Amino acid sequence: MQEFAGKVAVVTGAASGIGRALCQGLAALDMKVVMADVEGGALNEAAEKLKAAGHTVLAVRTDISQADSVSALAERTVEVFGTAHVLCNNAGVFAAGLSWEAPQSDYDWVFGVNVWGVLHGLRSFVPLMLAHGEEAHIVNTASMAAVTTAPFTSAYYMSKAAVFSLSESLYSEMQARQAAIGVSVLCPELVDTAISRGERNRPEHLKRKAGEGESPERELVDAAIAAATPTGVDPGVLADRAIEAIRENRFYVLAPDGNPWRTACDVRLEDIRLARNPTHAVPDP
Numbered sequence: 001m002q003e004f005a006g007k008v009a010v011v012t013g014a015a016s017g018i019g020r021a022l023c024q025g026l027a028a029l030d031m032k033v034v035m036a037d038v039e040g041g042a043l044n045e046a047a048e049k050l051k052a053a054g055h056t057v058l059a060v061r062t063d064i065s066q067a068d069s070v071s072a073l074a075e076r077t078v079e080v081f082g083t084a085h086v087l088c089n090n091a092g093v094f095a096a097g098l099s100w101e102a103p104q105s106d107y108d109w110v111f112g113v114n115v116w117g118v119l120h121g122l123r124s125f126v127p128l129m130l131a132h133g134e135e136a137h138i139v140n141t142a143s144m145a146a147v148t149t150a151p152f153t154s155a156y157y158m159s160k161a162a163v164f165s166l167s168e169s170l171y172s173e174m175q176a177r178q179a180a181i182g183v184s185v186l187c188p189e190l191v192d193t194a195i196s197r198g199e200r201n202r203p204e205h206l207k208r209k210a211g212e213g214e215s216p217e218r219e220l221v222d223a224a225i226a227a228a229t230p231t232g233v234d235p236g237v238l239a240d241r242a243i244e245a246i247r248e249n250r251f252y253v254l255a256p257d258g259n260p261w262r263t264a265c266d267v268r269l270e271d272i273r274l275a276r277n278p279t280h281a282v283p284d285p
């Protein structure tokens, strides 16, 4: 996609971290930005900041795990701005734990947001993009988790592998349809965001019951992620990377060559190519 000014972008997870940085980056290109997030207070605050800087912004409180909420987001987008040209399916949550001990509610919560949330976004916005026929682009936020191997975070790793795979399907489908819709899968390494505090948005009915799924491994990962995220890259770096990929119509948006997460991805691909057993290669947080 080459022309951004005056076009409409929709970003989920817009109140914090990578989503908020994406909104800033897209607004700086003079796009009209629809900011969607489940956390109403933080969303309005982020939207007000962009408005105060002179940008055209619409904040829509949205729970992407619910199909009705995402179709209402699309309706509101059409009502206010006419259509959508860029969709960043970015909101996501994290849960740690041993694969067989983590409660079903961990899987339901993480899949509801990370996988069904992305699918709901596609169902609501791809038809709008196909209908207007102008240049458009979809960025799905997966993770370097999608292309690496690690223990104690199966719900998250599974969900990101699903987003990665769904994005590849979508890309091939757009090619098959000769649609003017580009697709990118954004795979961040460690980023300095609020992801380790994602429990703040976990719905009451999906909260863990006392003692459920507790394990030393879960505690270890939770503590390590909380300690490590402040050492991650600035979310603005990921926004710049995503915008460059939209401009260049590039699908795979990975951690750069030489980054330890990229090396871990190379090791995994080599494990698969040689059909050897998985190597533990991800950087310890």
Ligand SMILES: NC(=O)c1ccc[n+]([C@@H]2O[C@H](COP(=O)([O-])OP(=O)(O)OC[C@H]3O[C@@H](n4cnc5c(N)ncnc54)[C@H](O)[C@@H]3O)[C@@H](O)[C@H]2O)c1
Binding pocket: 012, 013, 014, 015, 016, 017, 018, 019, 036, 037, 038, 039, 062, 063, 064, 065, 090, 091, 092, 093, 113, 141, 142, 143, 144, 187, 188, 189, 190, 191, 192, 193, 194, 195, 196, 197, 198, 201, 229, 232
């Ligand atoms: N931070 C990292 O190290 C990292 C690494 C790889 C991938 N990612 C991915 O980046 C994306 C953005 O996460 P982040 O790191 O900026 O975290 P963040 O917690 O700072 O931002 C995520 C946003 O998503 C929102 N959200 C949560 N549940 C939602 C729902 N049901 N509906 C709508 N919005 C919801 C939150 O309110 C929050 O504003 C996620 O998909 C995450 O998995 C992050």
